[in-house]
Amino acid sequence: MEQWFLNKYSPNTILKIKIKKLLFQEKSPYQTIEVYDSHDFGRLLVLDGIVNVSDKDEFVYHEMMTHVPLFTHPHPEKVLVIGGGDGGIVREIAKHPSVNQIDLVEIDSKVITTAQQFLPRSAIGFKESRLQVFNEDGAAFVERRPDCYDLIIIDAPDPIGPATSLYQKHFYMQCFNALKDDGLLTTHAETPTFTKELKIMQSIYSNFSAVFPLVQLFTASIPSYSIGIWCFVFCSKKFHPLNDFRESSAMESSMHNQYYNAAIHKASFALPTFLNTAIHPSHKVP
């Protein structure tokens, strides 16, 4: 009998992905963790029913979340990853030789062991010698580390279940405090294609804008996450993602990225008019 994983974008739009096999399923204290093997997307890590990582396009997400801020900051040394239990973000950070400390706070250690067993391409990040892993709540962790990091990457699941506290303005304030005076922060921010996700994006954008002096959306295409544009948020105390972009470093590096390059870095900050209007309603053309 055919097995399909259903990616429910909305009650009226559903992506069906044909599955070869369910490889793993377990309820951790925090969430239901599943790993499927699929025909078109390779392995899928699914948390509480939502695709978290797919072999086919995890590189898009992990490269954009990481290299956009790390090629903006002039000399990034200390990086904090909140979530990121599959290891893909750490794999990308590790490509930057200036970084000498990577802290990763993943509340659910079962995500890490699952990735180590089934997603070796991402979990290779856990072999990184500059990495220290903390299995605790990310919100509590950042509170104890003021003025500490050059970059924080929030790689949390969608704002349901264990990640809910990671979408509050209070938490964004704590992240602001945990950053040095010229620190940066990136996270993901859903798609504008469907109304529910657009509202989440608007809320994330406006909450960050209340905390950081510079907040900009940037975009990529990540088929396994959604149809349409996938958005990220770039937050900064000082550096500008285009004016301070270390373009020649990005062009000269031989990182063997599959998605990110210098042209994509700059292009990713160009937003279609409807998306500009959605996040800046006051600029709306009459």
Next chain:
Amino acid sequence: MEQWFLNKYSPNTILKIKIKKLLFQEKSPYQTIEVYDSHDFGRLLVLDGIVNVSDKDEFVYHEMMTHVPLFTHPHPEKVLVIGGGDGGIVREIAKHPSVNQIDLVEIDSKVITTAQQFLPRSAIGFKESRLQVFNEDGAAFVERRPDCYDLIIIDAPDPIGPATSLYQKHFYMQCFNALKDDGLLTTHAETPTFTKELKIMQSIYSNFSAVFPLVQLFTASIPSYSIGIWCFVFCSKKFHPLNDFRESSAMESSMHNQYYNAAIHKASFALPTFLNTAIHPSHKVP
């Protein structure tokens, strides 16, 4: 009973779109034409089972196919649309005051009357006074018009059914001849997300490259067409889409576009590394 339209990206990945009602269905001499009303995408024009126009995102496709070349050419006057029977491309061309002649060659007059009945937002293009419509084969039409146009837009369905002849190198040669010495051509070129479509894209790109001195891909996000990046081809005898881009004209115009703007024009030519590699395999990083 629930009705769903199935958008089959591949045998193993299917987008299900919930339908309110089938509004129209007819077999013309060329193809099966259907119009559905859907919850998330509004009305869908479907030709031989493939989504051709959706209310939700038709503006992305029509704006990008049109404004990218028309803001590159310094003074576009004569434009030919091959296909385009829904009228959306003409609606966008008509926003450019320098254009004084729009010829549209749609082999299937039933597509035009269907659009006029069910897709008023696109079909408004047919009220344009500079427009002349020809119901004949596009390939035969261009052969009789050497050295005639500033821009040709090929807005044909996918390379099956009546549009097959519009994907041959011979036809591209005829288009080249129908353009003036500094003419431009745009068309769409599928998505790299799935293997079959990627091969079609590579073939379109390489066939145009054998005919035009300058060929570049540009991209947008069109949810109803596919998950992942949607590609277009920009072909030129002389003008460069970035170096000759009339940026200030694009910024000053008050066209009320929903997707296209000057930043998007430039950004759309930045390709992710994997896509660059797919169309220029010889540049592949070892």
